[in-house]
Amino acid sequence: MSLYDKYINKLKNQRLADKAVYVVTEDRVSVYGGDASTELMLAAQELKAYCLLFVRPAEPFMTALEEAAKDGEFAPNDSETRTFLHTVPVTDNFAEVPSALKRRKAVFVRRQGIITAAPFGAEQAFIFASSVLFSGFVKFFSDTGEAALLRNPCCTETALKLFDKYIENFHRSDLPELSKDIMRSDESILSAMAQAGRATVELGLVDSFFGNISVCKGKNIYISRTGSSLDELDGEIDVCPTDESACTGLTASSELASHRRIYEITDKRVILHAHPRFSVIMSMICAEKCENRGKCHYACTKKRYVGSSPIVPGEVGNGPRAMVNTLPPAMKDNDSVTVYGHGVFTVSANDFNDALRLLTETETAALKEYQSILLASQTSTRSPL
Ligand SMILES: [Zn+2]
Ligand SMILES: [Zn+2]
Structure with a gap:
């Protein structure tokens, strides 16, 4: 199994992504994880980045990201965002992906997903993509929580729906028994x-x-x-x-x-x-x-x-x-x-x-x-x- 397939499987097995595609530009262009859209191929061509990763987030991450991206570029004050991303640029238009990726490690394309460019390959692209998933999730839920506290609630219905979905897919309290002695x-x-x-x-x-x-x-x-x-x-x-x-x-x-x-x-x-x-x-x-x-x-x-x-x-x-x-x-x-x-x-x-x-x-x-x-x-x- 290639490294690309390994990280595609991680994203899917951890239920973070519905779709994950790597476009790798070496002597020739290789695609892993399914079909790459024409727009993605064009972006790869224009950037000449060694490794491009497209991720369509699974729910509840996709909607959380859409909401986090409502007013454009976002940056919650958590340590992953601060360390790896600074801000996440947002666009509606695939044509803007190359210019966004020239200044940031990842970009969110509304209704499409996350695209990251990584000069060091599969693992780096995976880290950037999972940081964006974390960042958008934290941004949406911390904003909605804070708004609710300040008695100025917004998106409470959406937040509750996504929250239930999250509990259903992610929350487990049955602990494995780990080694003793x-x-x-x-x-x-x-x-x-x-x-x-x-x-x-x-x-x-x-x-x-x-x-x-x-x-x-x-x-x-x-x-x-x-x-x-x-x-x-x-x-x-x-x-x-x-x-x-x-x-x-x-x-x-x-x-x-x-x-x-x-x-x-x-x-x-x-x-x-x-x-x-x-x-x-x-x-x-x-x-x-x-x-x-x-x-x-x-x-x-x-x-x-x-x-x-x-x-x-x-x-x-x-x-x-x-x-x-x-x-x-x-x-x-x-x-x-x-x-x-x-x-x-x-x-x-x-x-x-x-x-x-x-x-x-x-x-x-x-x-x-x-x-x-x-x-x-x-x-x-x-x-x-
Ligand atoms: Zn830590
Ligand atoms: Zn306080």
Whole structure:
């Protein structure tokens, strides 16, 4: 199976796409995943990009993207969008795709789908496309949730319909039983990490390229590499000494510093980090009457939670609001902590079972809270009979 087919299958198996087509321009042009429209072929020709990916999102993503794109280019304030996309340009016209792709990594064509161009090939195009799916989804649901809270609801009916569809297709609470007694050997740690990563992706708690996972044993931290897929961790795990000075951390996850600090100040030995969609959405909308609206990630007047998972800011860099300074202290008293607009970190004592359960529980709580915000706004605005 080619890499192209592999990523097409991922998009379809994870129910993210109805259709996914790669157009690859080398000496000759090859198409994978079905027919490419004439417009797509023309765009590929004009761009001379090595690899073009077209994705028609499955529901509820397609409608969420259409709604997110209503006013044109969009950019929710979540970390995936900020890191990978900046903004997602929107057009009605395929002829504008090449110029949009010259300035951005991906473009959304209304009523058609997502197109990304990737000079480094299949995997990169897949990452960009799944970031757009995440971005549009987060944008639509966080805007609708916030509007409902502010008693200025819009699209509540659509949001509820898409929400039900999402629950039906994506939400599962039947947890697999993961390996126990994982600290026996290097091999048992590595295979437990691979198993937990796969389960996290299969449960829909993260798109495969995001998130990270680690185990601490003795003086070593076993951690997934940056850019690795959580559902394919075999051979993708670095071993770094807990002693800071000794690890270069070149390939280790960019979040190694946070993991290391958590191991320093807690007695937990396992960390799981994912981007569950509604935990991210709920972290971004403040359900309180808050005078600091817009600054709730660091200046909220209420201590906020997703379920029982406290929300902390997590900016990049080393400042006081940087994740490495906010997340570890919060994990001292909580086994699940949500980083604003980013994702959830969970820990457990010695295997991944508790960490995975906590991750699922946090997301389930987020889904319930979100739904009740929409339902409450619906009853309060419905005119009395
Ligand atoms: Zn993350
Ligand atoms: Zn607030």
